[in-house]
Amino acid sequence: MINDKKNLTTSWGAPVGDNQNSITAGSRGPTLIQDVHLLEKLAHFNRERVPERVVHAKGAGAHGYFEVTNDLTKYTKADFLSEVGKRTPMFVRFSTVAGENGSSDTVRDPRGFALKFYTEEGNYDLVGNNTPVFFIRDAIKFPDFIHTQKRHPQTHLKNPDAVWDFWSLSPESLHQVTILMSDRGIPATFRHMHGFGSHTFKWTNAEGDGVWIKYHFKTEQGIQNLAPELAAKIAGENPDYHTEDLFNAIEKGDFPAWKMYVQIMPLEDADTYRFDPFDVTKVWSQKDYPLIEVGRMVLDRNPENYFAEVEQATFSPGTLVPGIDVSPDKMLQGRLFAYHDAARYRVGANHQALPINRPKNEVNNHQRDGQMRFDNNGGGSVYYEPNSYGGPAESAENKQAAFPVQGIADSVSYDHNDHYTQPGDLYRLQSEEERARLVKNYVDSMAPVTKEEIKLRQIAHLYKADPEFGKRVAQGLGLQVPQQV
Template identity: 50%
Template structure:
């Protein structure tokens, strides 16, 4: 036991933890009881706004050890042979709120902050290599369609399928989501992906396009819908508990990082847009190259300080790593850091879990909760003549974007032979899944679409799956129960040409 005296936040000793000051015998409390006021005011403010996306999650600390040699592709210090870099990771679900069950069918976030000697590098990914949309302008609409109705405050399959069927580029990710890989059994037993295409730059200034793949070494395992539903009713924090308990037992989970590397010039003529977040790169074209091993070996000491307040932003690059023309990545480079400034505070990067472990020489100044500052003799502007830090293009490398190559950008957007929305989803169904997996996918789709209450959207959902695969579409069409109506309510007729709408959104086959 300790023999320390309770203090106020300003360090003064406290007379009582149990009784507030009052006047006379009627119990009237006085505002001069500053400790009572401090406790209640602090209590009212102990939460920060939860994340709009990825609200429910958990994480741990660990390190990344390089075991391969990719120096020919990037000069980033954390990926040089023998490098060992500390990190923090946060796993999460996407659509659910903080109290939602861990085992809902939903993509899982896989966000890593590497504390490199050249600054923090944040890799913000998921447990799937693709996403529902390819342009950040649609992101708020997509997330709202997965959240709750404004009136009933209930999640709604009709709303989800309305968005998905009006956004056919979602087909690849929805096929992942509703298939066997849609619900991981554990964060320890799922893969992680950078998802986006990034740029690597080597010591000679050569540029490459790269995709990250973290393969779990615990064995990839998933849950059936029935298993997930049962767990959700018994333990809403199943995945948080599993990770924490495993690390406490000394069973430290590991992942092997491999990358696909595309030569810079290949992007100009590749058969589909390599910067499209709804696409994967075939491994026969760009095989995986081993980089190293990530190990998680330390649980957080305080969840709020180290996991709730950890702030990831894909704008946190380091020399040797940069962005690509991926339109979703471009939007996230702005939106993630902006969300953290709103959610945690202007100076969120000064918090210990977010602070770089390399030397910091920033001209950022003041703002709420600013706790670090340079000596008064250092100027707070640049350029200056008084010894303040100065930018160094040679040290920073080519950070700030790819070469200004209009032809590359135009080709990446419009000139690829296989830039359709359904072919890779079809390949996932027919070349990766066996018949039992296809049957379960069909049942999951039927179960999900059966809750859609709008006939036109339901018909679009059927056509959506016909576009993915004709057999699968027929299974869905034949398996859906009739629409239910309340007494006296007429089910509106679908508008004419519903089938024509879906057919009009199927690109012509590549020639």
């Protein structure tokens, strides 16, 4: 008979003789500090939780692949998009935005839609949401916005006053808030929702010519949403409902899939389009810039270990590859710093070297040391550049495409400030049944607000988007539309 028993060891590999009893001075004496196994267990246990993400704390992930289905090489030189049929391995993380790690999956909240493509030219991260727009359009407002979604510093309770005070004082949020209060505010599962890059990005081809683009991921499972009453019931019975659904679907071979499309805008159109194409609170009309199919994303493998893969996965819109550049989107520009910096704080300076984040191709740079450096730290190779010893050097052909800039350095807003046309169009596009549910969701969410002026301010925004919209929400709250609207 083969004895395949494995000896329990300490973290440094020494065998453990007793894992049931700590070392004490006699049967009733105090515990001895020389019990190094006990000390190591307790010390490691105290550190088993990295800080949760400031936003998107609660999430689920899966592995899969992306397959190109359409030749768009005339627009981008990105290698993973270079030929029809090419497959690139991926890791995907879905999440809620505002809640803590233990919150319910079925709350009314946007869903994070974070994708990591392990390309042959390095990793490419597309870090979006299940909505095509966002609440704000300048990163300087992001910490304040997220503070309103968190708990009151005194009561430690969620604070509707803060939420609606901020939104009503930030009219650019109206488009996203209206989507949030619609049926799509509570997806039935992660599998039954679309995904979006949300921001405008720039694709550059091998000749150096560029276009502005927006990403769209259309679920092949179809859109399904939860009624608020059912969502609340599930939240009480199974707060991990979406996490469980994704894992079980993949486990039984029901692999979820999305088709990826892009909208493509010529560079010169950015100066004349009726909305600022870099304002993340606005969409581009698909009549003006139709969807063009790019490929298909399939999730077909569950993580082996949640912490190692889902929790330690880090994403940033600044994780780019040749052929994909950024735009002047003020919100995107702030995220380029904030996401990588959050990963360094939360996981560590060497987070990119972890297996889940490590690119498939060889990494050659001069970054050294830092906490938890677990590879050979560059060995004895040259550790600076430029150098005369054949160390890694730049490749001019992979420079980002140049673009013109002009203007006076100042704190300025976007030139376009029409925050009402698109939310109004969204309201009018919905059926009467959908409008009724939208109004009810607004009313239910705003009802707990204690300050009447906050409610009236938000009603005024809704009225400017569509008079009927504002009147119906006002009526539901037992208020009148302000006369000055």
